[in-house]
Amino acid sequence: MILKNIKIDKIIYKGYGLGTYQGKKVFIPNTYPGDIVDGQLLSEKKDYYKALPVKFHKSEIVRIPARCPVFTECGGCNMLDVDYFQQCELKKQVIEDIYPDYISLINNTIASPKADQYRNxxxxxxxxxxxxxxxxxxxxxxxxxxxxxxxxxxxxxxxxxxxxxxxxxxxxxxxxxxxxxxxxxxxxxxxxxxxxxxxxxxxxxxxxxxxxxxxxxxxxxxxxxxxxxxxxxxxxxxxxxxxxxxxxxxxxxxxxxxxIGNKEYKVHYQSFFQVNRQITELIYKQIRADLDFNSNVLDAYSGVSTIGIFIADKANLVVSVENNEWAVQDANYNIKLNKCNNIGVINAKLEDKFEEIIDKYKINTIVFDPPRKGLETNIRDLIKNSKINKIIYLSCNPTTQKRDMQDFCKAGFKLEKMIPYDMFPHTYHIENYALLTR
Ligand SMILES: C[S@@+](CC[C@H](N)C(=O)[O-])C[C@H]1O[C@@H](n2cnc3c(N)ncnc32)[C@H](O)[C@@H]1O
The missing domain is CATH 2.40.50.1070 (OB fold (Dihydrolipoamide Acetyltransferase, E2P))
Known part of the structure; x- marks a missing residue:
């Protein structure tokens, strides 16, 4: 079945264009705001359709050649057919759509220094x-x-x-x-x-x-x-x-x-390391700039302690917490390699040790960089009655980030700024940076 003349109103997280057909929402990949398309119905649910674009009647956005023979087929990229700076603008719109109450605090998307061949x-x-x-x-x-x-x-x-x-x-x-x-x-x-x-x-x-x-x-x-x-x-x-x-x-x-920048890191093949080195340096510089001197910092979900090491000389102390053993071994090595004497690494699931760590080390600042599922409930609950007064939350999933930030705001935190970083050009993915204080 063909759904005719669907007007795409906006682009949403995961790269779909969102329009309406006879009063019901339609999600269509490879479409952008302003497109009017016919869509081949893929599935119908109670309150939405999913469709594939089959005919474009009108487009407001300028499309460019994708320069990829499998674009639209491959699950890797969603936006190869629009100019790179337009992609950054669309990603800002996605973040604005997720956080409609904070639009004035959302920065323009920071473009990746390399838009092609950026994955390491x-x-x-x-x-x-x-x-x-x-x-x-x-x-x-x-x-x-x-x-x-x-x-x-x-x-x-x-x-x-x-x-x-x-x-x-x-x-x-x-x-x-x-x-x-x-x-x-x-x-x-x-x-x-x-x-x-x-x-x-x-x-x-x-x-x-x-x-x-x-x-x-x-x-x-x-x-x-x-x-x-x-x-x-x-x-x-x-x-x-x-x-x-x-x-x-x-x-x-x-x-x-x-x-990353002037820091050197040993990285085991089983350890996490950000995929786009160039933009990671810009993000870490922002984290550093937003930290107060002499803070007691929790580098939460720390990988090989990249962030902890990048900011250590500005902090009083840093506690890195990571559950992957290989990454913890690398982190311990990296701390010596970069001659940091105020960082400790704890090999644990953050949710198991969070209360003990923030108490023992008098943590007042946290840099969260969790996996896609975001923070465990007990971590969000414990923040409320803690002495934490600054949170930097870097997230590769703005929807779980929103859930977590709502809890922080209920606990008295105020969003100061949000910066989408384009860690993953040509894809729908966004690395979203938020600074909260109380
Ligand atoms: C998105 S990466 C961030 C790493 C680091 N901050 C960086 O910039 O390279 C998330 C890290 O959290 C670790 N991790 C996942 N679940 C965890 C948990 N429950 N407790 C502690 N670390 C966890 C992963 O092994 C991974 O190294």
């Missing part, structure tokens, strides 16, 4: 196409893989290395893991690149065997001197988690060194 980490799923293993990206909301050999988000060198690994896997008659049967071997090909363009290659397998690895090491190191390490990660679980717990380090070390 990627994990490609693999599939079989024409009897050959290829790497790619998942289609939107599915596990069908589309080829990523022209992907604009990562460097062309990574794409060349990924192709070389696929060539090897094909020559070695390797098989691709099938999530329904649990059979087959290769699950993902991962790449991490540091500021010196050195590369860690991670092959995620279902079995402990990987064919002819010595040949692969020789080929990779001959053709790509920037490849520092090759790791086989073994993931036997039947879940969507990419990495398993065991591995074999086939070449080099399972970590490398990276930089």
């Amino acid at each position: 980490k990627v994990f490609f799923p693999v599939t079989i196409r024409d009897k050959k293993i290829i790497y790619g990206m998942f289609k939107n909301l599915s596990h069908t893989v589309v080829s990523a050999d022209k992907c604009r988000l990562v460097s062309s060198k990574i794409l060349e290395i990924a192709q070389e690994v696929c060539n090897h896997l094909n020559n070695a008659n390797e098989t691709v893991y099938d999530e329904r049967s649990g059979k087959g071997n290769i699950r993902h090909l991962g790449f991490r690149v540091n500021s010196k363009q050195e590369v860690m290659v991670i092959i995620v397998t279902n079995k402990s065997k990987l064919a002819f690895t010595n040949t692969l090491i020789k080929t990779l190191t001959n053709k790509f001197p920037q490849v520092l390490s090759l790791i086989q990660n073994i993931n036997r679980s039947n879940t969507n988690t990419i990495l398993g717990d065991s591995d074999k380090v086939l070449l080099g070390q399972p970590y490398f060194f990276d930089e």
Whole structure:
């Protein structure tokens, strides 16, 4: 069924255009405010439709060539067909739509210094196409893989290395893991690149065997001197988690060194590190600028303690809390590497130790940088009666951030400013920065 002449009123988080058809909401991907489109009905719920655009009658936004052969098919990018600065404006509108009461406090989106080839980490799923293993990206909301050999988000060198690994896997008659049967071997090909363009290659397998690895090491190191390490990660679980717990380090070390600003960080391949180094530096500078001198800071969800180390010389003390053991090991190393003597790292789930930590270390300032699900309820509750007077909340999910901020506001905090950062150009994702005080 075709829904005719839907006028798109706004763009919402997750990249959908939102319009109405006969009084009911319609969500349509790849549409922008001002478009008038016909949509092919995909699904109907009590109070909304989902549709795919099939015919554009009018557009207010200027569309440009996407320069990607699989745009609209691939789940990686949503906005390749509009100018980059227009993307930033649309992302600001998305944040304004989520926070209508704070529009005057919302900054313009800070553009990424690099709009293309900005990702320093990627994990490609693999599939079989024409009897050959290829790497790619998942289609939107599915596990069908589309080829990523022209992907604009990562460097062309990574794409060349990924192709070389696929060539090897094909020559070695390797098989691709099938999530329904649990059979087959290769699950993902991962790449991490540091500021010196050195590369860690991670092959995620279902079995402990990987064919002819010595040949692969020789080929990779001959053709790509920037490849520092090759790791086989073994993931036997039947879940969507990419990495398993065991591995074999086939070449080099399972970590490398990276930089943000003038700080250096050791990063294990299992540790979190922001995917867009250039804009991360701008965000960390903003955090630093918004901190008061001599604060007692909780660096909550701290990864390899990147933020803690970046701000340590301005603080009285910093407590970094992180639950990933590899990241905690890196953080302890990084604190010495950067000669910080006022940071401690705690390996724990934040929700388990929050009360004890804010009490023991007389924390008055928190930098929250949680995963997408945001903060646990007990953390939000405990803030109310604490001595915390400043919160910086960096979030990759503005909807859970909004839920958490509502609780902070009930606890007497006031939003001072909000800054959307475009950590993920061409996609709907936004890194949203909020400063709250009381
Ligand atoms: C978005 S990353 C932020 C890392 C760091 N702030 C940075 O800028 O690189 C979130 C981090 O929280 C950690 N994490 C997830 N759940 C956690 C929890 N319940 N308690 C503590 N750390 C957690 C993850 O391992 C990850 O390193």
